[in-house]
Amino acid sequence: MREFASPHVVTQPGPAPFGEDTQLKRNLLARHRTGTIWHALFLLALMISIIALTALIYNILDQTFGLVAIEVKMDPRELAQDGKPLEELTAKQLIKLLETYVSKGVLRRLKAEQPLEQRDREELLSLVYERVVQPKIVKSWSLTDSLLRRRGVEMEAAQKYPSAQLEFRSWLNPSFITRPQSSDPQMAGVRTAILGSLWTIAITILAAFPLGVGAAIYLEEYAADNTLNRIIQTNINNLAGVPSIIYGMLGLAIFVRALEPLTSGALIGGAVDPTTANGRTVMSAGLTLALLVLPLLIVNAQEAIRAVPSSLREAGYALGATKWQVIWHHVFPNALPGILTGTILSISRAMGETAPLIVVGASTYIVYDPYSPFSKFTTLPVQIYQWTARPQQEFRNLAAAAIVVLLVLLLSLNAAAILMRNRFSRRLI
Amino acid sequence: MAIPSLTCVKSLWNREGGFLLATALSAKSLTRRTTAAPPELRKKPRPLELLIQVFLFACGAVSILTTLGIVYVLGSEAWLFFRSPEVDLVEFFTTTSWVPAVGQFGIWSLVNATMMTTTFAMIVALPLGLASAIYLSEYASPAVRNVLKPILEILAGIPTVVYGYFALTFMTPLLRSIFGRDVVEIYNTASAGLVMGILILPLVSSMSEDALSAVPRSLREAAYALGATRLETAVRIVVPGALSGITAAFILAVSRAVGETMIVAIAAGAGPTFTFNPFKAAETMTGHIVRISGGDLSYDSIDYDSIFAIGLMLFLMTLALNLISRAIMHRFREVYE
Numbered sequence: 074m075r076e077f078a079s080p081h082v083v084t085q086p087g088p089a090p091f092g093e094d095t096q097l098k099r100n101l102l103a104r105h106r107t108g109t110i111w112h113a114l115f116l117l118a119l120m121i122s123i124i125a126l127t128a129l130i131y132n133i134l135d136q137t138f139g140l141v142a143i144e145v146k147m148d149p150r151e152l153a154q155d156g157k158p159l160e161e162l163t164a165k166q167l168i169k170l171l172e173t174y175v176s177k178g179v180l181r182r183l184k185a186e187q188p189l190e191q192r193d194r195e196e197l198l199s200l201v202y203e204r205v206v207q208p209k210i211v212k213s214w215s216l217t218d219s220l221l222r223r224r225g226v227e228m229e230a231a232q233k234y235p236s237a238q239l240e241f242r243s244w245l246n247p248s249f250i251t252r253p254q255s256s257d258p259q260m261a262g263v264r265t266a267i268l269g270s271l272w273t274i275a276i277t278i279l280a281a282f283p284l285g286v287g288a289a290i291y292l293e294e295y296a297a298d299n300t301l302n303r304i305i306q307t308n309i310n311n312l313a314g315v316p317s318i319i320y321g322m323l324g325l326a327i328f329v330r331a332l333e334p335l336t337s338g339a340l341i342g343g344a345v346d347p348t349t350a351n352g353r354t355v356m357s358a359g360l361t362l363a364l365l366v367l368p369l370l371i372v373n374a375q376e377a378i379r380a381v382p383s384s385l386r387e388a389g390y391a392l393g394a395t396k397w398q399v400i401w402h403h404v405f406p407n408a409l410p411g412i413l414t415g416t417i418l419s420i421s422r423a424m425g426e427t428a429p430l431i432v433v434g435a436s437t438y439i440v441y442d443p444y445s446p447f448s449k450f451t452t453l454p455v456q457i458y459q460w461t462a463r464p465q466q467e468f469r470n471l472a473a474a475a476i477v478v479l480l481v482l483l484l485s486l487n488a489a490a491i492l493m494r495n496r497f498s499r500r501l502i
Numbered sequence: 503m504a505i506p507s508l509t510c511v512k513s514l515w516n517r518e519g520g521f522l523l524a525t526a527l528s529a530k531s532l533t534r535r536t537t538a539a540p541p542e543l544r545k546k547p548r549p550l551e552l553l554i555q556v557f558l559f560a561c562g563a564v565s566i567l568t569t570l571g572i573v574y575v576l577g578s579e580a581w582l583f584f585r586s587p588e589v590d591l592v593e594f595f596t597t598t599s600w601v602p603a604v605g606q607f608g609i610w611s612l613v614n615a616t617m618m619t620t621t622f623a624m625i626v627a628l629p630l631g632l633a634s635a636i637y638l639s640e641y642a643s644p645a646v647r648n649v650l651k652p653i654l655e656i657l658a659g660i661p662t663v664v665y666g667y668f669a670l671t672f673m674t675p676l677l678r679s680i681f682g683r684d685v686v687e688i689y690n691t692a693s694a695g696l697v698m699g700i701l702i703l704p705l706v707s708s709m710s711e712d713a714l715s716a717v718p719r720s721l722r723e724a725a726y727a728l729g730a731t732r733l734e735t736a737v738r739i740v741v742p743g744a745l746s747g748i749t750a751a752f753i754l755a756v757s758r759a760v761g762e763t764m765i766v767a768i769a770a771g772a773g774p775t776f777t778f779n780p781f782k783a784a785e786t787m788t789g790h791i792v793r794i795s796g797g798d799l800s801y802d803s804i805d806y807d808s809i810f811a812i813g814l815m816l817f818l819m820t821l822a823l824n825l826i827s828r829a830i831m832h833r834f835r836e837v838y839e
Binding site: 104105107108111112114115116117118119121122123125126128129132133136283284285286287288290291292295296302304305308309310311312314315316317318319320321322323325326327330364367368371395396397421424425426427428431432434437454457458461462469472473476479480483487 | 548550551554555557558559560561562563564565566568569571572575576579629630633634636637638641650653654656657659660661662663664665666667668670671672700703704707731732733734737754757760761762763764767768788791792795796801809810813816817820821824825828
């Protein structure tokens with residue numbers, strides 16, 4: 074329709090077919106003016122979504138980096154020995170520092186965890202920072218403020234926090250990814266949350282992939298067109314529209330409560346984790362998410378299976394293969410790239426889910442990494458939610474940094490799916 | 503369970519001849535022939551094949567079990583809730599105060615907040631979504647489409663918790679700077695609703711665009727031939743032709759907004775309040791469920807049962823909306839030959 078839709082041609086000056094009919098011309102002009110205005114409005118509507126996306130990303134990055142005012146209990150410069158700054162001290166000197174400045178009780182506890190002499194220099198240094206220097210972020214500013222209003226920020230810091238030091242901080246840094254959760258925003262990291270997410274997703278894949286592909290194969294290859302199979306198909310489409318929080322409640326009642334012996338690991342025995350809060354484990358969360366993504370996965374897999382040409386099946390049958398041989402050796406391998414693409418997309422959906430996991434019982438605060446399907450867990454989105462829900466600005470910064478981590482993870486998942494799709498479509502041609 | 507052996511291609515292995523023989527047999531001819539055929543030509547019983555089929559059927563049946571599970575769980579726990587002495591069914595559906603501590607369970611404060619956020623979301627998502635769809639389907643050149651569509655897809659792929667963060671740290675301060683700090687509370691339904699609109703916009707736009715592109719080209723060409731401008735063609739010919747699809751998209755969008763959780767849990771406020779002021783904090787149904795179940799919830803408390811009653815309401819509302827959307831799609835679809 075684009076070739077025909079060139080309204081400007083009509084408005085071109087020239088011998089009009091209707092001669093000097095000014096009324097018609099004026100009418101036409103008015104219609105085209107309306108057309109142009111609405112064209113601009115339609116484009117504007119689309120631009121608004123682009124603006125929203127830009128604002129969202131800007132807002133997150135704005136909070137991820139910025140100036141912070143840090144107050145210390147003990148100036149590191151005072152801790153320098155023999156003219157050497159704190160960073161260059163040897164392990165022995167660091168132990169001595171710890172023994173002088175840290176209270177007896179704390180020291181005893183630290184020694185009980187691991188004797189100081191056995192720890193390496195890096196660890197001792199961070200201990201000195203944590204226990205002796207005790208830096209504390211008293212205020213943080215956004216990236217925009219830090220860059221454009223630097224002078225104002227400096228004045229504000231000097232006025233309100235005279236003893237504090239102003240420092241540029243990237244909340245997203247390597248130690249943020251490797252540190253466990255902590256109540257001190259400077260020490261907090263997302264390792265527990267990332268591992269929790271990975272454990273949960275692993276369970277989700279293990280449960281949802283075979284079930285989803287099995288159901289798709291049944292519906293596409295076996296199911297006759299009868300009432301029962303139509304009900305299954307309609308039902309799958311309807312399940313895709315159920316709010317995710319409802320799945321969370323299903324998971325809470327079925328996996329956490331009814332199947333508690335199974336999901337807490339009590340039935341398997343030996344694997345029982347004393348710290349688990351009943352059935353609120355990685356296992357329950359993974360299974361809940363599996364149910365959640367199952368409809369999506371089935372629909373995607375069905376499309377992939379439908380795309381396999383039927384000539385392939387007929388050739389298989391003609392050679393005497395049984396139905397399952399045809400499916401397993403011909404249909405499935407050909408549909409696999411499409412199925413995997415759909416699976417990755419479902420997984421990225423599961424990765425970003427928050428509400429069902431909160432209902433199933435993600436832990437609000439754990440510092441230990443999950444190490445089995447029966448561990449307590451938290452996931453990246455849940456961690457973001459909990460940090461966002463806190464009133465202090467520093468936790469908002471942490472949440473922003475965690476969002477960057479989550480978005481990067483999701484982006485790489487989606488990129489993998491797109492790459493796979495492109496490769497697949499090229500092969501078919 | 504039906505075993506689809508009828509009229510499918512059967513293959514037979516002729517042992518003596520040693521070559522392959524493939525024949526298409528209908529079920530009727532199969533039964534007739536097996537009586538006459540020599541034993542080596544009879545259909546071999548294949549228990550493993552049957553077993554695989556049973557397993558695959560079981561996979562398909564999991565979805566049915568999921569639905570039954572949802573209905574059973576929500577129903578039975580909600581039944582416990584409605585049966586308990588503190589709860590009065592009439593009060594539940596007619597009063598506006600939800601204070602479990604003193605035994606007041608009036609669902610309307612939660613439903614009202616849900617409707618407020620949904621309304622705001624629709625104010626953003628419906629016009630913008632439809633306008634974007636019209637632009638993408640009727641105006642944009644393929645090159646422009648290839649740039650703009652992925653942006654909408656990215657918007658659709660961002661986790662809702664990120665939108666919640668966006669609502670709290672961007673939209674709320676924005677509203678507060680426009681309308682004044684004393685008017686707009688830190689947690690408010692307007693901010694949550696507006697951001698939810700951005701979240702739902704891609705859904706409306708992509709479903710509407712599908713409906714618009716399903717309208718055949720000949721209709722547009724006829725309109726152009728009659729001298730219609732591009733706008734007139736789009737608005738008077740294409741949009742009415744795709745109306746069923748667009749309506750279905752709108753209803754599905756409402757359903758999404760009603761069930762949306764994280765944005766309202768973060769930005770709309772904690773604590774059920776019955777208010778029509780969009781700048782005041784109010785708790786939606788989903789937000790309430792998240793807040794109550796986020797703590798350590800005892801299984802025998804009335805709080806635990808109450809979230810299932812709210813969940814049942816939520817499930818029925820979204821299910822009804824989804825079914826209506828689907829019915830409109832099928833019933834009123836213009837069939838173009």
